[in-house]
Amino acid sequence: MTVADRAAAGFRQRYGTEPAGRWAAPGRVNLIGEHTDYNDGFVLPFALPLRTVVAAAPGPDGRWTVWSELDDEPVEFGAAEADEPGGVDGWAAYVAGVVWALRAAGHDVPGARLAVASDVPVGSGLSSSAAIESAVLAALVDLGGLDLPAQAWPRLAQRAENDYVGAPTGIMDQSAVIRGRAGHALFLDCRTEEVEQIPFDLDAAGLAVLVIDSRAPHRHADGEYAARRRSCERAAATLGVTALRDVDVADLDAALARLDDDETRRRVRHVVTENQRVLDTVALLRAGRVRDTGPLLTASHASMRDDFEITVPEIDTAVEAALSAGAYGARMTGGGFGGCVLALVDAEAADPVAAAVTEAYAKRGFTAPGTLTVLPADGVTRLG
Ligand code: GAF
Helix, strand or coil: CCHHHHHHHHHHHHHCCCCCEEEEEEEEEECCCCCCHHHCCEECEEEEEEEEEEEEEECHHHCEEEEECCEEEEEEECHHHHCCCCCCCHHHHHHHHHHHHHHHCCCCCCCEEEEEEECCCCCCCCCHHHHHHHHHHHHHHHHHCCCCCHHHHHHHHHHHHHHHHCCCCCCHHHHHHHHCCCCEEEEEECCCCCEEEEECCCCCCCEEEEEEECCCCCCCHHHHHHHHHHHHHHHHHHHCCCCHHHCCHHHHHHHHHCCCCHHHHHHHHHHHHHHHHHHHHHHHHHCCCCHHHHHHHHHHHHHHHHCCCCCCHHHHHHHHHHHHCCCCEEEEECCCCCCEEEEEEEHHHHHHHHHHHHHHHHHHCCCCCEEEEECCECCCEECC
C-alpha cells in the first residue's frame, strides 16, 4: 500500500468515515549550507520523494484527534492543551504545535480528525518533524478555509517547532518541505526568506544523489545543537553584527582575530566559509557544472568535522568510503551527531558506492547503513 493509501485506510478504520482529503509533505536533504540558517545565512536543500501523508476531515466539538500508524493510540486534545506549549507531548506535539501557532496568529482553526502515515524515517535527520508539521498545516488551512498565504507557512511551522515543541531550529527544513520543487534545489536566503529555484537535474547529467542513513544513535544531538547556536549568537554579539551572516569571507581573518578562544573561532569559520560554499555551489549549478560542486560538498564536510565538530565516526566513515569509491563529493546533511550523509555520484556508481560504504561499516563493526538514491521532489501538496 502506498503511504497515501495507508493514511486513508487508517482514517477509515479509526473514525469509520471517509476523510475529506489527503495532504502530503516530503522529507528533505540539504545539499549544502549547514547550521547557517539560524545565522541568517544561505542554504540549498531539496525535498525528497519520501512523504508524510495526513488524511483529515472536520471533527466534532472543535477538538483535534490524531492517529499515527507509528503509535496505535490516538491522541486527543482541545484548545486548552493546544494553547499551552507542553500541553501535548511526544509525536503529537508537532500536530498540537501547528494548531497552537495558527491560533496564536489569530486563525480560527477548525476541529479535525487526522490520520498520519509516513515514509520519512523518524530520527534519521531527514526532517520527519517538518514533514508532519507541514502536512498538518496544509490540511488545517484547507479544511478551515484559512487566509494564510503560502509564503507564511514555513515561519508558522517553524514557530510550532521552536515554541511549542521546544526545539530551537532554524527555517531551513520547513522551507524545503513546503517550497521545494521537483528537479530543483531551493536556494534560500534565511534572512529575507527570498528563494530561487536552482535547476538540479541529476538525471540529465547522468548523476545521482546517494543518501546514506548512518544509523548512528543521536548522541546528545539536542543539547549540542543548542550549544552551537548559542556559541554563534555570542560570537555575533562580540563582533557587533546582527548575525554571522554579516561577516564576509573576505573579512574572516580580521573577525577571527577579535575572538579570544579557539573553539569560537572555529565555529565562526565554519559558518562564514559555509555561507560562501553555498554561494559557490549555486554559481556552479547555474552554470550547469553539477559535477564540479563535489569538492565544495567535501569541504563542507571537513568544516563540520573539524571546525563545527558535529560529525560522529559512522558519518565520517561513510563520507570517506564514498569518496574512496569514486563519489564526486560527500558530506553529512542535517543537524549532525548522526543522521544522513549524501554523496554525489555517477548514476551507475550509486550501487558500488553504497556497497563500499556498507563494507567500510562492516570493517568498523558499525550497524549496517541504509542507502537510497533520490531526486528532488515537490514540496507540500494536496492529493485530493
Ligand atoms: C536541523 C535544523 F532543524 C535546521 O534548522 C538546521 O539548522 C539544520 O539542523 C542544520 O543546518 O535540521
